[in-house]
Amino acid sequence: MNPIRKHLALATLAVATLGAVQGCIPVIVGGTGMAVAMVSDRRSSGTYVEDEGIEWKAGKWISDRLGDKVHVNATAFNRKLLLTGEAFNEESREEAGRLATSVENVREVINELRVAPTSSLGNRANDSYISSKVKARFVDQKDFHVQQVKVVTEAGTTYLMGLVTEREGSAATEIARTTKGVQKVVRVFEYISEEEARRLDGAAESTQ
Numbered sequence: 001m002n003p004i005r006k007h008l009a010l011a012t013l014a015v016a017t018l019g020a021v022q023g024c025i026p027v028i029v030g031g032t033g034m035a036v037a038m039v040s041d042r043r044s045s046g047t048y049v050e051d052e053g054i055e056w057k058a059g060k061w062i063s064d065r066l067g068d069k070v071h072v073n074a075t076a077f078n079r080k081l082l083l084t085g086e087a088f089n090e091e092s093r094e095e096a097g098r099l100a101t102s103v104e105n106v107r108e109v110i111n112e113l114r115v116a117p118t119s120s121l122g123n124r125a126n127d128s129y130i131s132s133k134v135k136a137r138f139v140d141q142k143d144f145h146v147q148q149v150k151v152v153t154e155a156g157t158t159y160l161m162g163l164v165t166e167r168e169g170s171a172a173t174e175i176a177r178t179t180k181g182v183q184k185v186v187r188v189f190e191y192i193s194e195e196e197a198r199r200l201d202g203a204a205e206s207t208q
Contacts, residue, residue: 041147042163042192042200043078050105051076058083058100070096071118075152077161079107082188084154086116110188112159119155127153130181134158137179143171151176156183164189165197 041048058074058081069092072085081100087093097111119127131153138146149172150161158176160169169189176185192200 042197047078050079054079054081054103054106057103058106061099061103062096065099066092066096068118070113072096072113073152073154074100075150075159075161076106077150077188078163078190079105080110080161080188080190081106081108082110082112082152082159082161084112084152084159085114086118087113088115090115112154112157112186114155116155123155126181127155130156130158130179133181134176134179137175138172141171141175144168153182156181157186158182158184159186159188161188162190163192163197163200165194166191167194168197 043051054076055074058076059072062070062072062074062083069088070085072083072087075082075084081103083096083100087096093111093113093115096113097109100106100109100111131151134151134153135146138144138149138151144164148162148164148168152159152161158179160172160176162169162172164172169187169191173185173187176182
């Protein structure tokens with residue numbers, strides 16, 4: 001990773017970690033914020049913005065409809081939507097999945113909600129800390145760019161999302177698997193060929 005990209009990746013990681021500690025903050029803060037967040041991201045700018053909207057809508061719709069029957073985290077990547085958290089019962093879990101499917105632009109829902117009591121703030125803080133450790137370990141490796149893999153941890157299970165090659169996915173999985181605190185790794189990747197990866201990376205570099 002060249003020095004400029006590394007500094008931008010570290011800056012993005014710092015913002016993400018701050019958000020985990022302080023609560024929800026906007027990911028996009030004007031044009032500069034988006035430029036930093038999208039360094040080496042293989043999604044188009046339009047898809048990136050769509051994913052942000054999908055996360056917000058899914059979280060709001062589920063919360064408005066089900067209230068305290070669920071604690072849900074909605075994470076989108078390339079219009080694939082991952083639901084993690086806890087549901088009061090199986091009926092609430094399934095309803096959350098149906099609501100997520102109805103969100104505009106969503107092409108697939110991965111419903112990983114657990115039927116379990118709502119997690120404590122301490123547990124959520126620990127999960128955020130685990131995710132930050134995984135991302136920190138991504139920065140210095142050379143198999144993929146840190147922005148190409150999205151990391152979500154829930155109850156010690158770390159989910160990995162992104163547009164990656166088989167080689168990149170295996171490398172990211174190994175890093176996550178060997179990070180202290182990670183109990184299990186679930187891959188929610190969308191796999192692409194090495195040729196497609198080079199094409200997308202070239203397109204991203206040409207817009208910087």
